[in-house]
Amino acid sequence: MYDCFDLSDECNSTCEKRILKNWILQVLCWVMGVLALIFNSYTVFCGLKTLQDSGTRSMLTNKAMVSLIGSGDLFIGLYLIMLSFYDSFVYGNGFCRHQPEWYTGTACSILGVISTVGSQLSLFAMASLSIIRMHKLTFKKMSIPRPVNRNSVIKVGFLVTGIITASLAIAVTPLMPSLEEYFVQGMYYDPAYKVFIGFPNKEKHVKVLQAHYNTTNSNITMDLTWKQISDKVDGMFTQQHGLLSRRPVHFYGNDGVCLFKYFVRSDDARRIRQTIQNIADITDQKGDPVVWLMLGVNLVCFIIISVCYIVIYIQTRISSRRSGQRHNPERVRENRSIQNKITLIVATDFLCWVPFIVISGMHNLEFFDATDWYVTYAMIALPLNSVINPLIYEKTLAEFLGRKLGEVKRLIRLSISAVMSSVARFIQSRSEDIQSGNNDLDVIQMEHIRVQEDRELSNQVLAETENR
Known part of the structure; x- marks a missing residue:
């Protein structure tokens, strides 16, 4: 199962590869x-x-x-x-x-x-x-x-x-x-540091901080502000090369289309409003x-x-x-x-x-x-x-588009009518050509029959002459 909001899984066949998927x-x-x-x-x-x-x-x-x-x-x-x-x-x-x-x-x-x-x-x-x-x-x-x-x-x-x-x-x-505190969903850290992967929310931060500082007392709970979390994260690393770079995941950064966040994720910090002493006590406030x-x-x-x-x-x-x-x-x-x-x-x-x-x-x-x-x-x-x-x-826009659609319809009808007329003329022309061809064939056939009759008549005359 992939967590597409965790950047360790983002480039695969399941998670998004484009802002608009198809x-x-x-x-x-x-x-x-x-x-x-x-x-x-x-x-x-x-x-x-x-x-x-x-x-x-x-x-x-x-x-x-x-x-x-x-x-x-x-x-x-x-x-x-x-x-x-x-x-x-x-x-x-x-x-x-x-x-x-x-x-x-x-x-x-x-x-x-x-x-x-x-x-x-x-x-x-x-x-x-x-x-x-x-x-x-x-x-x-x-x-x-x-x-x-x-x-x-x-x-x-x-x-x-x-x-x-x-x-x-x-x-x-x-x-x-x-x-x-209410609308930031998580943080994105310099990918060179593998402690925080993806966009960790407060819950993941608390788990890592408790493990690092080896404590489960009230000093590190979900009640920490993002400023307090940032200070404790900075305390995990030496400051020789400056502070660890990070950027907050803002309210609209919940999906590629950047809409108002109506669909709140089940692990979103905004759904966790209860003071807790232990991660296991997190409740979903619907x-x-x-x-x-x-x-x-x-x-x-x-x-x-x-x-x-x-x-x-x-x-x-x-x-x-x-x-x-x-x-x-x-x-x-x-x-x-x-x-x-x-x-x-x-x-x-x-x-x-x-x-x-x-x-x-x-x-x-x-x-x-x-x-x-x-x-x-x-x-x-x-x-x-x-x-x-x-x-x-806007009435004028509707009227304008209505006129243009009417012109398009008339143009389509005229085009169809012209095409149909051309097809009809072509069919009629072919029919006349075929009829003319048939008439020529009849004349040729009649001429051939006449020649045959003349030939038969000549043969009969020749045969009678020889008999005499």
């Missing part, structure tokens, strides 16, 4: 990243360009939230492209030999922050937009749209700032040096409070989005019935369009978050080990909303 994920990462980057760049550009032209408060709020959603999804596209670049051009098949520098390096931390900020920014903005739309439709549907003023701009500014601040806080907090908090926040956001848009749909149906336009063909088309849009919003959010929340919960409750599903989530669940959201929230 060509399907590699292609999917590039495609989804490029699409998310293009679509959301257009959304953000259009939103910011028309933001100052907003004539009413609701229009200003809507454009600001849509731009914020596009910005978050733009970060996801940037994350996917950067990850693909490192996988394809920087490390390739030699990733297993460079895992230490990746897991402990700045690039992985930046990718983790970008992906976390992007996903939370988009999710918080979608939840806020759904609440604003539901409130306007439910409580202010008969009010006259109010023009933009200084107070409305300040309110929108506070809302945008709050969403951005919350997203950044979630992404950056695990990397703060003051919280390393996951990490930070993980449960984030899963709860994301689940609440999904519920808010779903409930708000369901209320919007119900209110729209009630309004149509009360106005007497329930059977109006144009109103029916509008209601069907709203229904399809709401269904798409709820369905994509469900597919993006609910299965992942359930799997993360089951993983942290130790029903099964879902650690290997990290890459699948990064390549499928994360980009799903990032590619579809621009088509939902």
Whole structure:
């Protein structure tokens, strides 16, 4: 059995040899990243360009939230492209030999922050937009749209700032040096020293330190801080050539894709929160409070989005019935369009978050080990909303792509029609050639028969002449 997180086993057929394990994920990462980057760049550009032209408060709020959603999804596209670049051009098949520098390096931390900020920014903005739309439709549907003023701009500014601040806080907090006791997973030491192999956590450090100092007393326990552990490790070696070099394994260095650490390993230091006197007393506290908090926040956001848009749909149906336009063909088309849009919003959010929340919960409750599903989530669940959201929230982009798809369909139909016409003309031409050939053959055969008859007639005449 291999321990793929222990660098003594990293280059084998079982452990990862690339950041993205197969060509399907590699292609999917590039495609989804490029699409998310293009679509959301257009959304953000259009939103910011028309933001100052907003004539009413609701229009200003809507454009600001849509731009914020596009910005978050733009970060996801940037994350996917950067990850693909490192996988394809920087490390390739030699990733297993460079895992230490990746897991402990700045690039992985930046990718983790970008992906976390992007996903939370988009999710918080979608939840806020759904609440604003539901409130306007439910409580202010008969009010006259109010023009933009200084107070409305300040309110929108506070809302945008709050969403951005919350997203950044979630992404950056695990990397703060003051919280390393909670978020640092282990240390990577100079490979020239064979005492610590791979990324030893606190448990492995305590075992080695107890063996070295020949003690099991309370001086060396899991209660030691990383600073105290580092001091005791330095005390194991002479200082003639300086201190032993080391790098902490940061919060996002849990997997090659550098995502927020929802899937906590069973031996992770964050799962060991009990004061102990002996290594055998280590207990598993069923996951990490930070993980449960984030899963709860994301689940609440999904519920808010779903409930708000369901209320919007119900209110729209009630309004149509009360106005007497329930059977109006144009109103029916509008209601069907709203229904399809709401269904798409709820369905994509469900597919993006609910299965992942359930799997993360089951993983942290130790029903099964879902650690290997990290890459699948990064390549499928994360980009799903990032590619579809621009088509939902940015009408001009959907219309543009609709026109282009229509042109492509017409071009395909014309091409097929032209090919079929060419084939038909070719078949007709061949048929005429064959028919013409058959006619020529009939003439030749008739001429041959006539010559034979003339020859037979001449022979008969000659025979009668000789008999006389």
